[in-house]
Amino acid sequence: MTSPNPxxxxxxxxxxxxxxxxxxxxxxxxxxxxxDISSGKYPVGSLLPTEEQLGKIYGVSRHxxxxxxxxxxxxxxxTRHPSIGTVVRAIKPAAPYVSALxxxxxxxxxxxxxxxxxxxxxxxxxxxxxARDLRCEVGSEWIExxxxxxxxxxxxxxxxxxxxxxxxxxxxxxHLHGDHMSIYALLHKLYDQEVESVLQQIxxxxxxxxxxxxxxxxxxxxxxxxxxxxxxxxxxxxxxxxNHYIADRFQLVTSWNKAxxxxxx
Numbered sequence: 001m002t003s004p005n006p007x008x009x010x011x012x013x014x015x016x017x018x019x020x021x022x023x024x025x026x027x028x029x030x031x032x033x034x035x036d037i038s039s040g041k042y043p044v045g046s047l048l049p050t051e052e053q054l055g056k057i058y059g060v061s062r063h064x065x066x067x068x069x070x071x072x073x074x075x076x077x078x079t080r081h082p083s084i085g086t087v088v089r090a091i092k093p094a095a096p097y098v099s100a101l102x103x104x105x106x107x108x109x110x111x112x113x114x115x116x117x118x119x120x121x122x123x124x125x126x127x128x129x130x131a132r133d134l135r136c137e138v139g140s141e142w143i144e145x146x147x148x149x150x151x152x153x154x155x156x157x158x159x160x161x162x163x164x165x166x167x168x169x170x171x172x173x174x175h176l177h178g179d180h181m182s183i184y185a186l187l188h189k190l191y192d193q194e195v196e197s198v199l200q201q202i203x204x205x206x207x208x209x210x211x212x213x214x215x216x217x218x219x220x221x222x223x224x225x226x227x228x229x230x231x232x233x234x235x236x237x238x239x240x241x242x243n244h245y246i247a248d249r250f251q252l253v254t255s256w257n258k259a260x261x262x263x264x265x
Contacts, residue, residue, distance in 0.1 A: 026067035076156030111182035120146040160211030196233040
C-alpha cells in the first residue's frame, strides 16, 4: 500500500466557505473526499491521511473529519485498520445488492453468488431463547461462526452473519475461504445431507454492537435481520444463519403475478 506523505511539502488547504444556507461541514468534506478519491488523488490501495492531517488539509475539525469519513466507511469506500491506518478500498460507493429470495431456487442462487469471511468461532449450547429462534432442540450444541458476507469478487461486506453448524458438520469450516461453495452445497458434498425445507424470517432491527464494531459502522445503525434455517426431511435443523444486512447495501424485492398462482417452490 502507498501512503501520501504530507510532511514532504506544505499542505494545501481547502477551506469550506460558510453561508447561512450551507450544509454541515461534514457533508461538504464528505463530498470533497468522494471527489478526491474518484479523481485518483487518494488511489485505491493507498492510505488516507490521518484525521489530524485531513483536518489541516481541508481546514476543519477532527470531529468533522470523523463524521465525514464514517460515511465513507459506511459506503465501503474506506476501511480502518488498527496500527495500519485508513485504506482506500473503492472509488465509488458499492451498489446495494438486490435479491428476490421469494423461492428456494432464488435463495440457492443468492447463496451461490455471495461468500463468507470467517472472523471468529465459538461453541454454544442452545438455551430456550436460542432454541425457539433457530427451531432446534434445547441443550443441543452448535458451532457458531461469526462472519462477514460479501458478493463474490467484491470486498465490501453486505452483512454480519452468524452461521450455526452442528458439530458433526465441523468440516465445513475449513472450506469457507476464497471462492467457496455455499453451505447448502457443502452439506450435500461433504456429508450427503439434503436440505428439504428452508424457513426464512425477516425483521427490521438495529445493527448489534458486535457487528457494528466488526463492520466499522456507527453503533445503532439500521439493519435488516434475516434468519434462515435449513431442515432435512425429518424436520431436523441442519444449519442456520442469522444475517444482519447493512441498510444501504441490501434490498429485498419480491413480486407476484396473479396469473401464476404458485409464487414459491
